[in-house]
Amino acid sequence: MAGRVVRNLRIALLWGAPLLFIGYLFVYPLTRILAESLNGEGFAQLVDRERFRNAAWFTLWQAVVSTVLTLIASLPLTWALSRFNFRGKQLARALVTIPFVLPTVVVGASFLDLLPPGVLAILAAHVFYNVAVVVRTVGGVWSRIDPRVEDAAATLGASPVRVFRTVTLPLLRPALASAAAIVFLFCFASFGTVLILGGGRIRTIEVEIYQQAVTFLNLPVAGALAVLQLVFVVTALLLANRLQRRIGVDLAAEVTLPPPGPRHRIPVAGAVIITLGLLAVPLVSLVSSSISRRGWSGLAGNASSALSPGQAIGNSLLYAAMATVIATGVGLAAARIIERRGGGWLDTALMLPLGVSAVTIGFGFLLALDRPFDLRGSFILVPLAHALVATPFVVRAALPLLRSIRPELREAARVLGASPSRVWKEIDLPIIARALAVGAGLATVVSLGEFGATSFVARPASATVPTLIFRLLGRPGTASFGTAMALAVILAAMTAVLVLVIDRLRGNEAGTF
C-alpha cells in the first residue's frame, strides 16, 4: 500500500515537475502575451513589408549555415577529446566553454579586427560561441562508442574515411542532430552578435521583435513575428527529431581511452592546438586590454555604482547553482518521460525557449506571473529564467545515452525481480550519470553567461556579472571600460573553473559503477 503511494508520488513528480515548469514558465506566459497582441493587422503587415521578409530569410539561412559550420569546425576537436586520453584534456574541455559566456559587446571588437563587419563576421562569431555545445554534447556519446566496432570495420578492409562514414557517423547521428538543434536555435535567436558584427543593416527576426515591441510598442506586429519565429523553430525541431531515432548499437558503459598512437599524435595535437588557438584569439585580447586599461585596480573601487563586482560575482554563482539544480532535476525527469513514453512533444516544448525571443518571454512573464504569487520583480525569476534556457541542455545530454540502453537489459533486470525504480537506479542512472554531469556543466555555463533575462523587471541588487559589464559599458570613462574588461576575464575564469570542478565530480562518480 505504502509502496503504491510512493510510486504514485514518484510518477506524479516525474510528470509534474517538467510539465509545471514548462507550462507555468513558458507556455502560459507565451499564451498570455500572444493573446494580448495578436490580430489580423499584425500578420497583414508581416506579409506586406519587405523588411520582415528579408529579416525572416536572413535569420533562417544564417542559422542553417552557422550550424553546419559549427559542426564542421567542432568535429576535429570533439574527436581528439573523446577518442584519446592525454594530459591537459580536462583543461581543454573546460576552456572550450569560455566563449559561451562572453558578451558580444566585449569580444566584438576582436572579431572586427580580423574580419570586416558583415555576414562573415556573424558566422564566425556563431561558430566561436557554439563549439562548446558540439564538443560536449557529441563528445559525451563519441567517447562511449566501443572502439572494437570501428576496429572490426577496419579489419574487414574499410579505409578510415569509410569507417567514419559507415560506422562512426551513423552512431553519432542522434547526438549530432541533438547538438545541431541547439546550435540552430541559438543562432536563430541571435541578437547582439547580429547587431554588433552585422555592420548596421542586417536584421534578424529577433531584432525586429525587439524593435517592434520596445521602440514602437507595435504589439500586433511583434506578436505576429513571434508566431513566425515559433513556426520556424518548431519545424526545425521536428526535422531534428526525425534524425534522432534510437540507434541500434549499444554504447559502452565505460571505454578506456588509449593515448594517441604514433599515427594519431599529430592530428590530435593539431585539432586541439588549432581549435583552442582560434578560440583564444578574442580572449587574449580581452586579457591584455583588461591589464593595459588598468581594469584590475578599478575592480576594488567602484564607488558610484549601487552594485559592487563582488556582489555581482556572488549573485552569478548563486543563480548558476540554483539554475543548475532546477535544470538538472527537471531535465532528468523530462528525459526519462521522453525516452520511455515517446514524449517527443515534451522534448520540443522544452527546447522552444531557446529559440523564442527574450522580449516575448519577458513581456509574457509580466502578464502571467502575478498570480498566485507575484513573481514579477522577484529575484527568483532570474534563476528560473536561466533554468528555462538550461534545461534543454540537460535533456539533450541525457537523451542520446538513455536511448542507447537496450530494452532487453531492463527486461532482464525485471525478470530477475527488480522493481521499476530499482531498474532505473541500477541500469539507467549509472549510464546517464556522466551525461547528466555534462548537461549540468552546460547548464551552469548557460546561467553564467545569460543576459536576455534581464530585459524584464529586476531588482537592481540582483544583477549578475554580465549585467554589470553592460552597465559599466553604458557610461563613459577609462575606469568604466577597464573594469568591464577585468570583469569579463573573471567571468571567463569562473566558467572554466566551475566546468573543471563539475567534470572532476563526474570522474569520481564514474569510478563507482
Add this chain to the structure above:
Amino acid sequence: MKRLVLLVVLAASAFGCSSDEPVILTLIAHDSFADAVTEETFAAFTSETGVVVEVLAAGDAGAMVNQAILTKDNPLADVLFGVDDTFLQRAVDAQIFDGEVTAIDYGDVCINYDREAFTTNPPPETLDDLTPIADQLVVEDPSLSSPGLAFLLATIDRYGPEWQKYWAELRQNGVLVAPGWSEAYYGEFSGGAGEGDRPLVVSYASSPPAEVIFADPPVEEPPTAVMTDGCYRQTEFAGVLGGTDHPDESRQLIEFMLSVPFQETIPLTWFVYPINEEAALPPEFVENTAVPTDPVRMDPATIDENREQWLEEWSEIFG
C-alpha cells in the same frame, strides 16, 4: 461585558498595529537610474516621512514604458520615473498615470569629439560642419538607441523637410552607424577609453565630466569635448501610477525628488542636469563641459505621431 470591550479594544489596536509598519513605495525606473541608486539615495526621504522606497529596474526607457502599459491592470509599482519626451505621449495615451507627470531632470545629447584629433584642424561647430567629415563620425541606430533617436530628432528639427538630404550626405561621406551607445563610444570612437578611430560620436553633454570622474589613471581635463550646436534636450519625467494604494506618499516622493538636496545629487549620480534651477551644479559639470546653445526640443505628441515614419525613412536611406 467590560472584559469584552477591553478585548475588542485590544484586538482593534493589535490590528491597527499594521499601520505602524512603514509604507513601502515601489519606484520603477530604467536601468541607468536604478543602477545608481544606493542606500543613501532616498535615506533623507525615509527619515522625513517614514516611507521606504524600493527600486525596480525595467530595462531601457522604452521597455520600461511598455512594461508599465502592459501591466496597467495590476501595476508593478507606485511611481514611475524616467519616461522621456520620446515615450511620454505613449504613456499618457495609455492612461497609466494618476494625474500629471513632473519633470525631474534633463540631459543634452550632443556630438562629442576627441580633443586630440582636432589640434591642427578646428573641431566642427555646427551640424553643417559634419557632412564633409562624416567619415570621422559614428552615430547610434535611432531605431534601437535613445541617443541615436535624439540626434535624428535634432536633425529633423533643424533641417525640416530637407533632413533626409542631410542624412543622405552623411551616408555618402561615410558616417558609421553603431547599434547602441556602448558600441559607438567604446568600439568606434577614438576619444577617452574608446578603442576605435573615429573622433566624432553622438553622446551626451555630460560625457566629458564623466570622463574625468571615471578616469583611471586620474586626469585633470577631459580627453573629449562637446559641440554645442545641434544638441537635443531629453527631459525625464516622474508620475504616480494609477492603481497605487499610496497616492499621497507617492506624490510626496515626487516632491522629494524635486527638492534642492535631491536635485543637487542628480548630476554626479546620473550624469544629467537638475530641473530645479535653485540646485547648484557640481564644479565638474561647470568646468568640464559646455552648455549647449539653444538645444532642440520637440513636442512629445509630434514625436509619437511621426516616429515610425521617420525611422522608416531613415532606414531607407541606409537600406
